[in-house]
Amino acid sequence: xxxxxxxxxxxxxxxxxxxxxxxxxxxxxxxxxxxxxxxxxxxxxxxxxxxxxxxxxxxxxxxxxxxxxxxxxxxxxxxxxxxxxxxxxxxxxxxxxxxxxxxxxxxxxxxxxxxxxxxxxxxxxxxxxxxxxxxxxxxxxxxxxxxxxxxxxxxxxxxxxxxxxxxxxxxxxxxxxxxxxxxxxxxxxxxxxxxxxxxxxxxxxxxxxxxxxxxxxxxxxxxxxxxxxxxxxxxxxxxxxxxxxxxxxxxxxxxxxxxxxxxxxxxxxxxxxxxxxxxxxxxxxxxxxxxxxxxxxxxxxxx
Numbered sequence: 001x002x003x004x005x006x007x008x009x010x011x012x013x014x015x016x017x018x019x020x021x022x023x024x025x026x027x028x029x030x031x032x033x034x035x036x037x038x039x040x041x042x043x044x045x046x047x048x049x050x051x052x053x054x055x056x057x058x059x060x061x062x063x064x065x066x067x068x069x070x071x072x073x074x075x076x077x078x079x080x081x082x083x084x085x086x087x088x089x090x091x092x093x094x095x096x097x098x099x100x101x102x103x104x105x106x107x108x109x110x111x112x113x114x115x116x117x118x119x120x121x122x123x124x125x126x127x128x129x130x131x132x133x134x135x136x137x138x139x140x141x142x143x144x145x146x147x148x149x150x151x152x153x154x155x156x157x158x159x160x161x162x163x164x165x166x167x168x169x170x171x172x173x174x175x176x177x178x179x180x181x182x183x184x185x186x187x188x189x190x191x192x193x194x195x196x197x198x199x200x201x202x203x204x205x206x207x208x209x210x211x212x213x214x215x216x217x218x219x220x221x222x223x224x225x226x227x228x229x230x231x232x233x234x235x236x237x238x239x240x241x242x243x244x245x246x247x248x249x250x251x252x253x254x255x256x257x258x259x260x261x262x263x264x265x266x267x268x269x270x271x272x273x274x275x276x277x278x279x280x281x282x283x284x285x286x287x288x289x290x291x292x293x294x295x296x297x298x299x300x301x302x303x
Contacts, residue, residue, distance in 0.1 A: 030099050032083070035074045037104060039066035043134075044105040047073040048097070050116020050141075051168075051209065052190050052202040054079055057115065061276050064284035069111075069291075072104045076117070078205045085175070087208035089218040090124060097125045101132055109134035111291070116141060116273070117209045123225030126235070135263075135294055136230065136237040137287060139275050142250025143228040149251040157247035164189055169214045172207035179204060194272045228254050236263035238290045240283060242271035263294055 026034035036055055045065060049057045055073040062071045077093065078086040088096070101110055109132055114122035119141035126133045143149050153161070167189055175182035182204035190202050211217035227250075231237030239258055241250060258266040267286050271278035 028100075028103055030074075030103060031096055033074050033077060033096065033100075034080070035072060035100055035104070038062050038071045039069055041066070041069040043111065044070045044072060044108065045111040045113050045137075046097075046101055046104070047071065047113045048115070048118030048122045049073070049076065049079070050114075050118045050120075052079075052186065052195060052197060052206045053116070054201060057274075057276065058113075060280045061113070061284065061287070064280075064288065065291075070104075072100070072110075074100060076121070078208060081201065081203045081205060085205040085208075087205075087211075087218055090121070090212065090221055090224065091219065093121050094125045094128055097121065098129055098132070101125075101129070111135050111137065113137045113139075113287075114141075115139040115276070119227070120209070120221070120224060123227055123230055124223070125225070126230050127225030130230075130235065133235065135291075136227075136235065137290070138227060138231075138237060138239050140241045140249055140273050141227075142239055142241065142248075143226065143254040144249050145224065145226040146228050146251060146254065148228075148253045149249075152251045152253075153247065160247060164193060165210045166214055168207040169210035171204050172211045172217075173215070175204035175207070182207075195274070196277075228257075231258065231261075231264055233262045233264075236294045238264070238287070238294075239266040240275055240286060241266070241268055242273055242275050242278070243268045244270060244272050265290055 027037040028035035039062070047055070047058045047061070049055060054075055058071070058073050062073070065071055077088045077096065111134055112122045112126060114136065119138050122136070122138075126136060168186060171182045171185040174185070186204045186207060187199045187202050190197065190199075195202070208217060212220055227237075231239075237258065239250070239255070241248065255266040258264040269275055269279045269282055275283050
C-alpha cells in the first residue's frame, strides 16, 4: 500500500476557503487517491460519492456533521479527472475502501454514508468487511438486486434505466478513441437526468461502473453486496430517497421492512436523486437525528 501523510489547511476563513472544502493538500494519499479529513469527533463517517460526482458532493454534509463527527471523503478512482482514466474492478475498489478505512479508523468501526455508485461499492465493502462497519446511511440506492425491486418496475421504467445506463457505458467504450464525443455524451446525459455539476468536472472516465454493469468490464459486479441482505438489527441502516423521480431504486416492500426493523429507518424527501443538494436542511436534520439515536459502535476486535 502506498500511503503518504500530509497536513491540510483546515482553518476557517483562510485563503484555502472554508474548512469544509477539500483543500489543495489532502490529509492522506492512499494508492494515489486523495483522502480529505474534516473534524475531530470521536466517531468517523466515511463518505463515498457516486456518478458523476466528487468529494465536493459532501460539502454541506461535512459542514453539518463536523462539530460532532470526523468526516472522511475521497474520489472514487477515475473520478478525479486531473489524474486521467483509472478504471478498477469491484474487488480493487473495495480493497481501496478497506485501506482507507483502516488508515483513518484502525480501532473503531465506521459509519458509511453512501450515494449512487457509492452505495454499490459501499454495500460490497460492508459485505466483505462487516466487522469494520457500525452502521450504513444509504442515499437513493436501495435493494436494486432484489426480486422485489425487479418486479416493482414496469416495462417503461426498465427501458429508461437500461437506456441511460447503456448510453453511459457506450460513452465509456468510446472514450479512449473519441474522448470529445464521449464527453459530450456523458455531459448531455448528466444534464438530462438532473445533475447540475460544472460540465468541466464531468468526463467519460467516470462511466466505467456502467460498463461493469452492462458489458461485464473489469470483472463485472459478481458477488456485489445487497442492501436487503446487509441492513438489519445487527447492522443498523438509514435509507433516504427522493420522491421526485421517474423511477425508484428500491422496492416499497424493503422500505416497509426497514421501518419495522429495530435500529433502521427509511425516509423520503421531496427531491430528485441528489438529496443532499436539493433539500440540504431537511436531509441533514434526518441524518443527525438518526445518528444521535442509533446504537453506538463498538471497537473493532483485535485479531
